[in-house]
Amino acid sequence: MPTALNALETPALLLDEPRMMANIARLSARLRALGVPLRPHVKTAKCIEVALAMTGGAPGPITVSTLREAERFAQAGFRDITYAVGISANKLPHVAELLARGVRLTVILDSVEAAVAVAGFMRGRREGLDVLIEIDTDGHRAGVQPESPDLLAVAHALQAPQVALMGVLTHAGESYQCKGDEALRAMAEQERAGAVLAAQRLRAAGHPAPVVSVGSTPTALSAVDLSGVTEVRAGVFVFFDLVMAGVGVCTPEQIAVSVLTTVIGHQDHRGWTLCDAGWMALSRDRGTAAQAVDQGYGLVCDAAGQVLPDFIVSAVSQEHGTITHRSGDPTRRLNLPVGTMLRILPNHACATGAQHDRYRVLDESGGVAREWERFGGW
Amino acid sequence: MPTALNALETPALLLDEPRMMANIARLSARLRALGVPLRPHVKTAKCIEVALAMTGGAPGPITVSTLREAERFAQAGFRDITYAVGISANKLPHVAELLARGVRLTVILDSVEAAVAVAGFMRGRREGLDVLIEIDTDGHRAGVQPESPDLLAVAHALQAPQVALMGVLTHAGESYQCKGDEALRAMAEQERAGAVLAAQRLRAAGHPAPVVSVGSTPTALSAVDLSGVTEVRAGVFVFFDLVMAGVGVCTPEQIAVSVLTTVIGHQDHRGWTLCDAGWMALSRDRGTAAQAVDQGYGLVCDAAGQVLPDFIVSAVSQEHGTITHRSGDPTRRLNLPVGTMLRILPNHACATGAQHDRYRVLDESGGVAREWERFGGW
Numbered sequence A, B: 001m002p003t004a005l006n007a008l009e010t011p012a013l014l015l016d017e018p019r020m021m022a023n024i025a026r027l028s029a030r031l032r033a034l035g036v037p038l039r040p041h042v043k044t045a046k047c048i049e050v051a052l053a054m055t056g057g058a059p060g061p062i063t064v065s066t067l068r069e070a071e072r073f074a075q076a077g078f079r080d081i082t083y084a085v086g087i088s089a090n091k092l093p094h095v096a097e098l099l100a101r102g103v104r105l106t107v108i109l110d111s112v113e114a115a116v117a118v119a120g121f122m123r124g125r126r127e128g129l130d131v132l133i134e135i136d137t138d139g140h141r142a143g144v145q146p147e148s149p150d151l152l153a154v155a156h157a158l159q160a161p162q163v164a165l166m167g168v169l170t171h172a173g174e175s176y177q178c179k180g181d182e183a184l185r186a187m188a189e190q191e192r193a194g195a196v197l198a199a200q201r202l203r204a205a206g207h208p209a210p211v212v213s214v215g216s217t218p219t220a221l222s223a224v225d226l227s228g229v230t231e232v233r234a235g236v237f238v239f240f241d242l243v244m245a246g247v248g249v250c251t252p253e254q255i256a257v258s259v260l261t262t263v264i265g266h267q268d269h270r271g272w273t274l275c276d277a278g279w280m281a282l283s284r285d286r287g288t289a290a291q292a293v294d295q296g297y298g299l300v301c302d303a304a305g306q307v308l309p310d311f312i313v314s315a316v317s318q319e320h321g322t323i324t325h326r327s328g329d330p331t332r333r334l335n336l337p338v339g340t341m342l343r344i345l346p347n348h349a350c351a352t353g354a355q356h357d358r359y360r361v362l363d364e365s366g367g368v369a370r371e372w373e374r375f376g377g378w
Helices: A017-034 A048-054 A067-075 A089-100 A111-122 A148-158 A173-176 A181-204 A242-247 A349-353 B017-034 B048-054 B067-075 B089-100 B112-122 B151-157 B172-177 B181-204 B242-246 B351-352
Strands: A012-016 A060-065 A082-083 A104-111 A129-135 A161-169 A213-216 A257-267 A272-275 A301-302 A307-316 A322-327 A340-347 A358-363 A368-373 B012-016 B062-064 B082-084 B104-109 B127-135 B163-170 B211-214 B257-267 B271-273 B299-302 B307-316 B321-325 B339-343 B356-364 B369-372
Touching: A012 A017, A017 A048, A017 A358, A048 A067, A048 A368, A060 A067, A067 A082, A067 A089, A089 A104, A089 A111, A104 A111, A111 A129, A111 A148, A111 A161, A129 A181, A148 A181, A161 A181, A161 B242, A173 A181, A173 A242, A181 A213, A257 A349, A307 A340, B012 B017, B017 B048, B017 B356, B048 B067, B048 B369, B067 B082, B067 B089, B089 B104, B089 B112, B104 B112, B112 B127, B112 B151, B112 B163, B127 B151, B127 B181, B151 B181, B151 B351, B163 B181, B172 B181, B172 B242, B181 B211, B257 B351, B307 B339
Parallel strands: A012 A358, A060 A082, A082 A104, A104 A129, A129 A161, A161 A213, B012 B356, B062 B082, B082 B104, B104 B127, B127 B163, B163 B211
Antiparallel strands: A012 A257, A257 A272, A257 A340, A272 A322, A301 A307, A301 A340, A307 A322, A358 A368, B012 B257, B257 B271, B257 B339, B271 B321, B299 B307, B299 B339, B307 B321, B356 B369
16 A cells, blocks of 8 residues: 655655656667667666666666665676776775676776776786776767777777776767757767777777767667667666756656655745755756756646646755746745645756655555665765 | 875765864854854754764754754754754654654744644643744745734744744844855844844743744854844854855865865866766755855865865766866866875865765874764655
């Protein structure tokens, strides 16, 4: 018997399981049609149950953003894990521990310095380490340019016993800034082409480089051709959020996570409704600020999840949210009594999720059927 | 024997204990001179050891922002706790549990609706509940206006067995926007005068209202007269942060918390140094964005804590920070090898702290002498 929402203390993080399963099915179908397997990024959810749902019910290949994630997912039976943040020397002992426990951990790097550190550390060890070279296909963050001579220098520095250069990895984070389907398709192709070019250059230089790993939620949902790609990484697609809705790859009705909150007061003359979801519950993420529709700190829904059009959380302090009409017009106020429950859709599911230690999982009835743990830290 | 910083995996939250103790001593001396006791807000640190340091080594009166904090501090022996977020009916069973365990919990509210809910809930219970009426002295957030007829209506609605109207509470959150000492002193006086006026009106109407609780870090450090005030609440003073430095109540050298990070790569042609402190470690807080000096996502120091002038974390993703010169000039890059450790001073200590589950506590030697747990949630 599911628990009714009004029995919960607020704020609380809700996860609509039917919506999540539909989001997973959507990307899976797409990638099946393109003939490329998914290696989901579990950093969005940091939850064993969600990761299992993304890998079809049993542990499969995953991507992580911290070694803590690698550890926790390894404990849950996940064995094929790519740690997709540039490795540094001070993390190598932790990497070695994971290898010794039988995890097939792949690390990434983009410099000769890091390659030398990894090769030096692995020398004389029993376990082998798989390495991907990070490629910069969009000028967004880290990575070697696909056509740069540095690519071959990094590959060369990795030649050492116990180190296997498996190929390349790229992430088109810049796709979050894309406007419109055409721009998204072009970015997906740019990501694919850059990664494939880099892998071809490695192969031409005598490195096998079988792996070509690409991905971001917007490009994964927009690519029309993934020739030469061997796996797609994506994470936020499992929940979606207002930033993804702003990019155009989902609707607010597909967002699977929200924060349940309670009206705790009003300042009627200012048009404010105060609720108990502040930045601690919503995060400080303002990812929609630069989009066509600025959603403040989140879009307000009623307790059943129906969007209350144009009501947003326009200001937050630690444990207070201020709900106003998007127009700022104080006469257009929400006008709901103290004690009313609401849901807030998040700008950024990864950031909002990180503020909570568990999901209250809603089933088809809209009640809380179970709780799933969520972890953090490094 | 303290642990050297380079033995830590990054990112990690550092707490400089000597700086923290100096910050506590500074506010304590100030309030002693003004003759008003401190009821520190423990929401910044959410850590038993830090709270004990703020209350002189043994449990004393504290302020909390969640019932989870009330619970955890009660377990550690704190018995006099003010929960300074407007109470809602769905939290009253939790409040009652805390009262039953012998905690003297004070709640706040600012509406007749909430007062009626509290009075109704407490009817027939064994334990009594202390209530303060929240006063709005700066137009910043919640609270009844000091001169409003609503004040007496709320007080009237609270008249019920087991409910004691103890007085008033206000928080001049708007002081974070003040520029200059004079503005800060004026805001402190506005906060004091509004709270005292509200208490006087309650007393004139026959309510004893012995408590007049005010406070924010900027006003607590700026007030020159606190006549009529019976306690001061402040929290972030214990650590300070870049926002407080921007307001002018501390220097960067007094900030007691920082995030230890490692250089993981470069994009030299763009002037970027990439490190492993992204928004997950730093938070998304951009509190300095509206100040005279925008510190991006944090100000960069060397591993020993010396500020590297004008290098800031100018962009973040989940586990990546991009360090650039404040000018954006790509030729003025940090130029430190991969593997170099740095410290990042946070915009907002409460928000950055919330991203971590423990403090690595530095002693005078600059090494990690101990670890203190930090908790979150509701």
